[in-house]
Amino acid sequence: MTPATRQLALGFGSAVLTAAAALSGPALAAGLLATALGGFAVLGNTVLGAYLLVALAQLDGIALLVDQRLPISLFKAVTALVLLSLVLTVRRHPLMQGRLRLSPTAMFTLLFAIWLCVSYLASDWQSYSYDHTKGFLQTLLLVPILGLTVTSPRHLRRMVLVIAASGAISAVFVILETVFGLRLLPYADEGDVAAWLGAVRSAGASAYNPTTSSHLMAVSLMLALVLALYDWRGRRLWVLISLLCLVALPMMGARSGAIAVAMGIGLIGFRMRHHRLFPVVALGALAALVVAVLNAPDTLVERFGVLGDFLGDGDTSDRSLLRRLSYNQIGLALWAEHPVTGLGPGAYPVNYASDAFRWYPGREAEARQLHNAYLEVAVETGIVGIALFLGALLSAAWAALKAGLHPVTETQVLAQALGVAMAVFMFASLFMPNEDIKYTWILAALCARAAQLAGGWRVDTGQAA
Numbered sequence: 428m429t430p431a432t433r434q435l436a437l438g439f440g441s442a443v444l445t446a447a448a449a450l451s452g453p454a455l456a457a458g459l460l461a462t463a464l465g466g467f468a469v470l471g472n473t474v475l476g477a478y479l480l481v482a483l484a485q486l487d488g489i490a491l492l493v494d495q496r497l498p499i500s501l502f503k504a505v506t507a508l509v510l511l512s513l514v515l516t517v518r519r520h521p522l523m524q525g526r527l528r529l530s531p532t533a534m535f536t537l538l539f540a541i542w543l544c545v546s547y548l549a550s551d552w553q554s555y556s557y558d559h560t561k562g563f564l565q566t567l568l569l570v571p572i573l574g575l576t577v578t579s580p581r582h583l584r585r586m587v588l589v590i591a592a593s594g595a596i597s598a599v600f601v602i603l604e605t606v607f608g609l610r611l612l613p614y615a616d617e618g619d620v621a622a623w624l625g626a627v628r629s630a631g632a633s634a635y636n637p638t639t640s641s642h643l644m645a646v647s648l649m650l651a652l653v654l655a656l657y658d659w660r661g662r663r664l665w666v667l668i669s670l671l672c673l674v675a676l677p678m679m680g681a682r683s684g685a686i687a688v689a690m691g692i693g694l695i696g697f698r699m700r701h702h703r704l705f706p707v708v709a710l711g712a713l714a715a716l717v718v719a720v721l722n723a724p725d726t727l728v729e730r731f732g733v734l735g736d737f738l739g740d741g742d743t744s745d746r747s748l749l750r751r752l753s754y755n756q757i758g759l760a761l762w763a764e765h766p767v768t769g770l771g772p773g774a775y776p777v778n779y780a781s782d783a784f785r786w787y788p789g790r791e792a793e794a795r796q797l798h799n800a801y802l803e804v805a806v807e808t809g810i811v812g813i814a815l816f817l818g819a820l821l822s823a824a825w826a827a828l829k830a831g832l833h834p835v836t837e838t839q840v841l842a843q844a845l846g847v848a849m850a851v852f853m854f855a856s857l858f859m860p861n862e863d864i865k866y867t868w869i870l871a872a873l874c875a876r877a878a879q880l881a882g883g884w885r886v887d888t889g890q891a892a
Contacts, residue, residue, distance in 0.1 A: 474576045481586055779797070
């Protein structure tokens, strides 16, 4: 910000605070002062706002306490501040000093955003698609925001720490809520409260449903596990975060989260199979698995039990399994009807609830999303949309995993951690509609940036050294 702009902003802010104190008392004025100071900090240092956005992506349940008193959500307010800061500093931004070259992930994301608009305009369900399309496009802004703010390995390390710490904080909420049988934070949507045989499952500090929340925590766990193996300086912190997440995840009762974590641990083991500590790590992982199975809550054991019944003789008391079967059957039928442009973003739920599919097993009358991110993208945006979507995610994961294949530098270790976390999250997305949630695109952006930084990307030119 220029001195003149800073003086004007300070003068305007002082006037607003004075008026607030006179009209509503010192409490509102204090709140506005804190907000103003935070806003000025973000405007003066854009990356601070980016850290906060990443933290709010998993701690949005805590943010609900503030959102209930604001005309817009805290996440949207911070996003607006970050975008304003980027606009005010664009001429001085290091990327503007050299030839800007988009990563494959950024290019695929841009094309996917354009195709979302095309699919929306071609949709027969625009009235149902408008809000979803607008929200999806807002979420995609995270890719350029992080791409423009994470310009050094230091920024990248702090981003990883924010994600891991967010998972640990959420894990503490899960443990407290499960042990004491209470809810510490408000629900974003009462319909997201998931119960199994009368036991309500905790979503921790997240405003998402417990299953999606478990996927977010699995990301935090993967980051912490990889860094615990390679980062000697912060090993105690990473081990503590890992233990908190490992204790909390079974309590959330999410089968897909547990399966994704098991897959992630296997991937970590495979990638470090030639490491001198591999036997010790493998024995430790096996011991942790045995302890986790022996101490798994009865609800999670029963959920896996009915899964075995379903795969065995096709008989199950768990209607959620039947619903998941119907989600995919209905999705394939709808995709066949609209293969190129799809139904339109967000149009699957209303079609799912239509009379045409009323006799499908486990289907309920209310509109619901398809619990498979990839098939839902294909159904709603067609074959072009799913190709661009997969291009963005796979290019990010592959670039990070490749850059961290033989980690020597800190940035290569961070690339490996993000690549493993991205792979685990993408696997978990086979079971939930994660395509439009914030972590999908945060991980894509950070993986792409990690690969560039690990390859010698220079901030002063925007190219590899």
